[in-house]
Amino acid sequence: MENLFNSDMVILILLCAVATFATRIGGYVLITRLKSIPPRLDAALNAVPAAVLTTLVAPAFFAGGIEVKVAMAVALVIGLRFSAMPMLAIGWLVVMGFRHILN
Amino acid sequence: MDRSEFMEGLRGGFPVMVSAAPFGALFGAVAVANGQTIAEATLMSATVFAGASQLVGIELFGHKVQPWLIVLSVLAVNFRHILYSAAIARFIRHFSPLEKFLTFYVLTDPQFAQTVQRGETGRKVTFAWYAGFAVIIYFPWLVMTALGGVSGRLIGDPKIIGLDVLLPIYFMALVMGFRRKPNFIPIVAVSAIASVLALQFVGSPWHVSIGAIAGIVLAALLPVDKQAAAAQSAEQEA
Numbered sequence: 001m002e003n004l005f006n007s008d009m010v011i012l013i014l015l016c017a018v019a020t021f022a023t024r025i026g027g028y029v030l031i032t033r034l035k036s037i038p039p040r041l042d043a044a045l046n047a048v049p050a051a052v053l054t055t056l057v058a059p060a061f062f063a064g065g066i067e068v069k070v071a072m073a074v075a076l077v078i079g080l081r082f083s084a085m086p087m088l089a090i091g092w093l094v095v096m097g098f099r100h101i102l103n
Numbered sequence: 104m105d106r107s108e109f110m111e112g113l114r115g116g117f118p119v120m121v122s123a124a125p126f127g128a129l130f131g132a133v134a135v136a137n138g139q140t141i142a143e144a145t146l147m148s149a150t151v152f153a154g155a156s157q158l159v160g161i162e163l164f165g166h167k168v169q170p171w172l173i174v175l176s177v178l179a180v181n182f183r184h185i186l187y188s189a190a191i192a193r194f195i196r197h198f199s200p201l202e203k204f205l206t207f208y209v210l211t212d213p214q215f216a217q218t219v220q221r222g223e224t225g226r227k228v229t230f231a232w233y234a235g236f237a238v239i240i241y242f243p244w245l246v247m248t249a250l251g252g253v254s255g256r257l258i259g260d261p262k263i264i265g266l267d268v269l270l271p272i273y274f275m276a277l278v279m280g281f282r283r284k285p286n287f288i289p290i291v292a293v294s295a296i297a298s299v300l301a302l303q304f305v306g307s308p309w310h311v312s313i314g315a316i317a318g319i320v321l322a323a324l325l326p327v328d329k330q331a332a333a334a335q336s337a338e339q340e341a
Contacts, residue, residue, distance in 0.1 A: 004142040012170050013143060016160055017150035019178040024207040027189030043285070044323040048186040049216055050281040051294040051318025053274045055311045056155075056212075058295035059302045060271035068268050075272045076279075084276035085118055091272040095265040 112235020131251025137165030
Protein backbone atom coordinates (compact mmCIF):
# COMPACT_ATOMS: atom_id res chain seq x y z
CA MET A 1 0.00 0.00 0.00
CA GLU A 2 3.03 2.28 0.05
CA ASN A 3 3.06 5.27 -2.29
CA LEU A 4 -0.73 5.32 -2.63
CA PHE A 5 -1.16 7.93 0.08
CA ASN A 6 1.14 10.42 1.77
CA SER A 7 -0.09 11.12 5.30
CA ASP A 8 0.46 14.91 5.14
CA MET A 9 -1.48 15.05 1.89
CA VAL A 10 -4.33 12.99 3.34
CA ILE A 11 -4.58 15.36 6.32
CA LEU A 12 -4.67 18.35 3.95
CA ILE A 13 -7.39 16.72 1.84
CA LEU A 14 -9.48 15.89 4.91
CA LEU A 15 -9.15 19.45 6.23
CA CYS A 16 -10.39 20.72 2.86
CA ALA A 17 -13.28 18.24 3.10
CA VAL A 18 -14.21 19.40 6.61
CA ALA A 19 -14.10 23.05 5.52
CA THR A 20 -16.34 22.23 2.55
CA PHE A 21 -18.84 20.26 4.63
CA ALA A 22 -18.99 23.10 7.17
CA THR A 23 -20.11 25.47 4.39
CA ARG A 24 -22.64 22.92 3.17
CA ILE A 25 -24.38 22.45 6.52
CA GLY A 26 -23.70 25.88 8.07
CA GLY A 27 -26.55 27.77 6.44
CA TYR A 28 -29.06 25.13 7.46
CA VAL A 29 -27.87 25.18 11.08
CA LEU A 30 -28.15 28.97 11.16
CA ILE A 31 -31.55 29.27 9.54
CA THR A 32 -33.32 26.54 11.49
CA ARG A 33 -32.62 28.50 14.67
CA LEU A 34 -34.89 31.29 13.39
CA LYS A 35 -38.60 30.74 14.06
CA SER A 36 -40.04 32.72 11.17
CA ILE A 37 -38.23 34.22 8.21
CA PRO A 38 -38.39 38.04 8.01
CA PRO A 39 -39.48 39.25 4.52
CA ARG A 40 -36.16 40.92 3.78
CA LEU A 41 -34.22 37.80 4.71
CA ASP A 42 -36.61 35.82 2.52
CA ALA A 43 -35.95 38.23 -0.38
CA ALA A 44 -32.21 37.86 0.22
CA LEU A 45 -32.40 34.06 0.22
CA ASN A 46 -34.47 34.14 -2.96
CA ALA A 47 -31.67 36.09 -4.62
CA VAL A 48 -28.92 33.65 -3.60
CA PRO A 49 -28.87 31.30 -6.59
CA ALA A 50 -28.89 33.98 -9.29
CA ALA A 51 -26.40 36.17 -7.41
CA VAL A 52 -23.92 33.38 -6.73
CA LEU A 53 -24.07 31.72 -10.13
CA THR A 54 -23.66 35.10 -11.82
CA THR A 55 -20.25 35.42 -10.17
CA LEU A 56 -19.18 32.24 -11.96
CA VAL A 57 -20.43 33.57 -15.31
CA ALA A 58 -19.59 37.30 -15.55
CA PRO A 59 -15.86 36.98 -14.71
CA ALA A 60 -15.52 34.10 -17.20
CA PHE A 61 -17.02 36.33 -19.88
CA PHE A 62 -14.81 39.25 -18.88
CA ALA A 63 -11.60 37.21 -18.68
CA GLY A 64 -12.31 35.04 -21.74
CA GLY A 65 -10.96 35.66 -25.23
CA ILE A 66 -13.11 36.95 -28.09
CA GLU A 67 -14.20 33.38 -28.95
CA VAL A 68 -15.45 32.82 -25.38
CA LYS A 69 -17.27 36.16 -25.37
CA VAL A 70 -19.03 35.41 -28.67
CA ALA A 71 -19.91 31.86 -27.59
CA MET A 72 -21.38 33.06 -24.30
CA ALA A 73 -23.35 35.84 -26.02
CA VAL A 74 -24.78 33.34 -28.53
CA ALA A 75 -25.61 30.91 -25.71
CA LEU A 76 -27.41 33.72 -23.87
CA VAL A 77 -29.67 34.34 -26.88
CA ILE A 78 -30.30 30.60 -27.30
CA GLY A 79 -31.14 30.40 -23.60
CA LEU A 80 -34.03 32.83 -24.02
CA ARG A 81 -35.91 30.10 -25.89
CA PHE A 82 -34.16 26.78 -25.19
CA SER A 83 -32.71 24.74 -22.31
CA ALA A 84 -29.14 24.14 -21.13
CA MET A 85 -28.16 21.41 -23.59
CA PRO A 86 -28.66 23.48 -26.80
CA MET A 87 -26.85 26.37 -25.10
CA LEU A 88 -23.88 24.12 -24.32
CA ALA A 89 -23.84 22.49 -27.76
CA ILE A 90 -24.00 25.71 -29.76
CA GLY A 91 -21.65 27.61 -27.44
CA TRP A 92 -19.15 24.78 -27.80
CA LEU A 93 -19.50 24.78 -31.61
CA VAL A 94 -18.85 28.54 -31.71
CA VAL A 95 -15.68 28.22 -29.61
CA MET A 96 -14.41 25.28 -31.67
CA GLY A 97 -15.19 27.16 -34.88
CA PHE A 98 -13.15 30.16 -33.75
CA ARG A 99 -10.22 28.07 -32.53
CA HIS A 100 -9.89 25.56 -35.33
CA ILE A 101 -11.44 27.09 -38.46
CA LEU A 102 -11.00 30.85 -38.25
CA ASN A 103 -7.40 30.62 -37.04
CA MET B 104 -37.14 4.73 -1.26
CA ASP B 105 -39.56 5.61 -4.06
CA ARG B 106 -38.20 3.98 -7.21
CA SER B 107 -39.83 6.32 -9.74
CA GLU B 108 -38.60 9.38 -7.81
CA PHE B 109 -35.10 7.90 -7.73
CA MET B 110 -35.23 7.26 -11.50
CA GLU B 111 -36.43 10.81 -12.10
CA GLY B 112 -33.46 12.04 -10.09
CA LEU B 113 -31.09 9.91 -12.17
CA ARG B 114 -32.54 11.36 -15.38
CA GLY B 115 -32.34 14.92 -14.06
CA GLY B 116 -28.72 14.51 -12.98
CA PHE B 117 -27.58 12.87 -16.22
CA PRO B 118 -26.83 16.06 -18.23
CA VAL B 119 -24.99 17.45 -15.20
CA MET B 120 -22.88 14.31 -15.03
CA VAL B 121 -22.04 14.59 -18.74
CA SER B 122 -20.99 18.22 -18.48
CA ALA B 123 -19.08 17.68 -15.20
CA ALA B 124 -17.22 14.56 -16.37
CA PRO B 125 -14.53 16.42 -18.36
CA PHE B 126 -13.82 18.58 -15.31
CA GLY B 127 -13.42 15.48 -13.15
CA ALA B 128 -10.86 14.21 -15.63
CA LEU B 129 -9.25 17.63 -15.79
CA PHE B 130 -8.96 17.70 -12.00
CA GLY B 131 -7.39 14.23 -11.97
CA ALA B 132 -4.86 15.22 -14.60
CA VAL B 133 -3.93 18.51 -12.91
CA ALA B 134 -3.75 16.83 -9.48
CA VAL B 135 -1.26 14.22 -10.68
CA ALA B 136 0.76 16.86 -12.53
CA ASN B 137 0.92 18.90 -9.30
CA GLY B 138 2.17 16.03 -7.17
CA GLN B 139 -0.84 14.12 -5.88
CA THR B 140 -1.11 10.38 -6.42
CA ILE B 141 -4.14 9.03 -8.28
CA ALA B 142 -5.43 7.60 -4.99
CA GLU B 143 -5.10 11.01 -3.30
CA ALA B 144 -6.84 12.82 -6.17
CA THR B 145 -9.71 10.33 -6.02
CA LEU B 146 -9.90 10.67 -2.23
CA MET B 147 -10.14 14.45 -2.66
CA SER B 148 -12.96 14.08 -5.21
CA ALA B 149 -14.77 11.69 -2.85
CA THR B 150 -14.48 13.81 0.29
CA VAL B 151 -14.51 17.41 -0.98
CA PHE B 152 -16.73 16.82 -4.06
CA ALA B 153 -16.69 20.45 -5.19
CA GLY B 154 -14.95 20.84 -8.54
CA ALA B 155 -14.02 24.51 -8.58
CA SER B 156 -12.53 24.42 -5.08
CA GLN B 157 -10.66 21.18 -5.85
CA LEU B 158 -9.06 22.83 -8.87
CA VAL B 159 -8.17 25.93 -6.84
CA GLY B 160 -6.78 23.79 -4.02
CA ILE B 161 -4.60 21.65 -6.26
CA GLU B 162 -3.38 24.69 -8.19
CA LEU B 163 -2.27 26.36 -4.94
CA PHE B 164 -0.65 23.11 -3.83
CA GLY B 165 1.30 23.07 -7.10
CA HIS B 166 2.53 26.58 -6.28
CA LYS B 167 3.75 25.35 -2.87
CA VAL B 168 1.35 27.60 -1.00
CA GLN B 169 1.17 26.94 2.77
CA PRO B 170 -1.44 24.32 3.76
CA TRP B 171 -3.53 26.64 5.96
CA LEU B 172 -3.91 29.03 3.02
CA ILE B 173 -5.05 26.16 0.78
CA VAL B 174 -7.75 25.18 3.30
CA LEU B 175 -8.81 28.83 3.62
CA SER B 176 -9.07 29.20 -0.17
CA VAL B 177 -11.18 26.05 -0.42
CA LEU B 178 -13.40 27.53 2.28
CA ALA B 179 -13.68 30.81 0.34
CA VAL B 180 -14.56 29.16 -2.96
CA ASN B 181 -17.16 27.02 -1.21
CA PHE B 182 -18.55 29.79 0.96
CA ARG B 183 -21.60 30.05 -1.29
CA HIS B 184 -22.78 26.67 0.04
CA ILE B 185 -23.72 28.34 3.33
CA LEU B 186 -26.30 30.27 1.35
CA TYR B 187 -27.43 27.11 -0.47
CA SER B 188 -28.06 25.10 2.68
CA ALA B 189 -29.99 28.02 4.18
CA ALA B 190 -32.09 28.33 1.02
CA ILE B 191 -33.01 24.64 0.72
CA ALA B 192 -33.83 24.28 4.45
CA ARG B 193 -37.55 24.85 3.90
CA PHE B 194 -37.74 22.03 1.32
CA ILE B 195 -35.95 19.29 3.30
CA ARG B 196 -37.38 19.65 6.81
CA HIS B 197 -39.02 16.21 6.48
CA PHE B 198 -35.68 14.39 5.88
CA SER B 199 -34.27 12.18 8.68
CA PRO B 200 -31.00 13.29 10.35
CA LEU B 201 -28.97 10.77 8.32
CA GLU B 202 -30.68 11.88 5.11
CA LYS B 203 -29.88 15.50 5.97
CA PHE B 204 -26.23 14.61 6.57
CA LEU B 205 -26.00 12.91 3.14
CA THR B 206 -27.97 15.76 1.55
CA PHE B 207 -25.46 18.36 2.69
CA TYR B 208 -22.49 16.14 1.86
CA VAL B 209 -23.40 16.18 -1.86
CA LEU B 210 -24.87 19.71 -2.08
CA THR B 211 -23.37 21.01 -5.36
CA ASP B 212 -24.40 24.02 -7.51
CA PRO B 213 -26.68 22.07 -9.89
CA GLN B 214 -28.06 19.94 -7.05
CA PHE B 215 -29.00 23.13 -5.22
CA ALA B 216 -30.48 24.83 -8.29
CA GLN B 217 -32.63 21.82 -9.18
CA THR B 218 -33.79 21.35 -5.58
CA VAL B 219 -34.95 24.96 -5.36
CA GLN B 220 -36.62 24.79 -8.75
CA ARG B 221 -38.44 21.60 -7.78
CA GLY B 222 -39.51 22.96 -4.41
CA GLU B 223 -40.70 26.26 -5.83
CA THR B 224 -42.79 24.70 -8.57
CA GLY B 225 -44.75 22.94 -5.82
CA ARG B 226 -43.38 19.41 -6.27
CA LYS B 227 -42.25 17.65 -3.11
CA VAL B 228 -38.49 17.32 -2.72
CA THR B 229 -38.14 13.64 -1.79
CA PHE B 230 -34.91 12.06 -0.56
CA ALA B 231 -35.26 9.41 -3.30
CA TRP B 232 -35.23 12.08 -6.02
CA TYR B 233 -32.38 13.96 -4.33
CA ALA B 234 -30.31 10.76 -3.95
CA GLY B 235 -30.88 9.77 -7.60
CA PHE B 236 -29.75 13.20 -8.77
CA ALA B 237 -26.65 13.00 -6.54
CA VAL B 238 -25.38 9.46 -7.20
CA ILE B 239 -25.34 9.85 -10.97
CA ILE B 240 -23.05 12.85 -10.50
CA TYR B 241 -20.98 11.58 -7.54
CA PHE B 242 -19.71 8.20 -8.74
CA PRO B 243 -18.82 9.21 -12.31
CA TRP B 244 -16.99 12.18 -10.76
CA LEU B 245 -14.73 9.75 -8.86
CA VAL B 246 -14.24 7.50 -11.88
CA MET B 247 -13.38 10.45 -14.12
CA THR B 248 -10.92 11.79 -11.55
CA ALA B 249 -9.11 8.45 -11.52
CA LEU B 250 -9.20 8.17 -15.33
CA GLY B 251 -7.89 11.71 -15.70
CA GLY B 252 -5.11 10.92 -13.27
CA VAL B 253 -4.22 7.65 -15.03
CA SER B 254 -3.92 9.16 -18.47
CA GLY B 255 -2.55 12.48 -17.23
CA ARG B 256 -2.82 13.82 -20.71
CA LEU B 257 -6.28 12.52 -21.63
CA ILE B 258 -7.56 16.08 -21.71
CA GLY B 259 -4.33 17.79 -22.76
CA ASP B 260 -4.97 21.50 -23.01
CA PRO B 261 -8.71 21.79 -22.22
CA LYS B 262 -8.91 24.79 -24.55
CA ILE B 263 -8.03 22.74 -27.63
CA ILE B 264 -11.19 20.69 -27.27
CA GLY B 265 -13.27 23.66 -26.06
CA LEU B 266 -13.91 22.43 -22.52
CA ASP B 267 -13.19 25.73 -20.81
CA VAL B 268 -16.33 27.39 -22.17
CA LEU B 269 -18.76 24.69 -21.02
CA LEU B 270 -18.82 25.45 -17.29
CA PRO B 271 -19.64 29.18 -17.55
CA ILE B 272 -22.35 28.48 -20.15
CA TYR B 273 -23.80 25.80 -17.91
CA PHE B 274 -23.89 28.21 -14.96
CA MET B 275 -25.43 30.84 -17.24
CA ALA B 276 -28.24 28.41 -18.10
CA LEU B 277 -28.87 27.93 -14.38
CA VAL B 278 -28.97 31.71 -13.82
CA MET B 279 -31.47 32.13 -16.67
CA GLY B 280 -33.71 29.54 -15.04
CA PHE B 281 -34.34 32.09 -12.28
CA ARG B 282 -35.22 35.01 -14.57
CA ARG B 283 -38.85 35.27 -13.43
CA LYS B 284 -37.87 35.91 -9.81
CA PRO B 285 -38.43 39.36 -8.25
CA ASN B 286 -35.72 41.92 -9.12
CA PHE B 287 -33.83 39.40 -11.26
CA ILE B 288 -32.20 41.95 -13.60
CA PRO B 289 -30.83 44.37 -10.94
CA ILE B 290 -29.55 41.50 -8.78
CA VAL B 291 -27.75 39.81 -11.65
CA ALA B 292 -26.36 43.13 -12.91
CA VAL B 293 -24.97 44.09 -9.50
CA SER B 294 -23.49 40.62 -8.88
CA ALA B 295 -21.92 40.62 -12.34
CA ILE B 296 -20.33 44.06 -11.94
CA ALA B 297 -19.19 43.41 -8.36
CA SER B 298 -17.63 40.05 -9.21
CA VAL B 299 -15.76 41.43 -12.24
CA LEU B 300 -14.47 44.40 -10.21
CA ALA B 301 -13.50 42.11 -7.33
CA LEU B 302 -11.65 39.82 -9.74
CA GLN B 303 -9.68 42.84 -10.95
CA PHE B 304 -8.94 44.51 -7.62
CA VAL B 305 -9.14 41.77 -4.97
CA GLY B 306 -8.46 38.64 -6.96
CA SER B 307 -9.69 35.09 -7.19
CA PRO B 308 -11.38 33.36 -5.40
CA TRP B 309 -12.79 36.26 -3.35
CA HIS B 310 -14.71 37.64 -6.34
CA VAL B 311 -17.22 34.80 -5.90
CA SER B 312 -18.19 35.70 -2.35
CA ILE B 313 -17.98 39.47 -2.92
CA GLY B 314 -20.14 39.40 -6.08
CA ALA B 315 -22.71 37.12 -4.46
CA ILE B 316 -22.99 39.23 -1.32
CA ALA B 317 -23.46 42.41 -3.39
CA GLY B 318 -26.47 40.92 -5.21
CA ILE B 319 -27.96 39.43 -2.05
CA VAL B 320 -27.65 42.68 -0.07
CA LEU B 321 -29.31 44.53 -2.95
CA ALA B 322 -32.19 42.02 -2.89
CA ALA B 323 -32.65 42.58 0.85
CA LEU B 324 -32.63 46.39 0.42
CA LEU B 325 -34.98 46.66 -2.56
CA PRO B 326 -38.66 47.16 -1.71
CA VAL B 327 -40.32 43.83 -0.91
CA ASP B 328 -43.29 43.06 -3.11
CA LYS B 329 -45.84 42.48 -0.33
CA GLN B 330 -48.39 40.66 -2.50
CA ALA B 331 -45.84 38.27 -3.94
CA ALA B 332 -44.34 37.68 -0.49
CA ALA B 333 -47.77 37.00 1.02
CA ALA B 334 -48.69 34.63 -1.82
CA GLN B 335 -45.42 32.79 -1.33
CA SER B 336 -45.78 32.36 2.43
CA ALA B 337 -49.38 31.20 1.96
CA GLU B 338 -48.07 28.65 -0.52
CA GLN B 339 -45.52 27.39 1.99
CA GLU B 340 -48.12 26.99 4.71
CA ALA B 341 -50.50 25.09 2.44
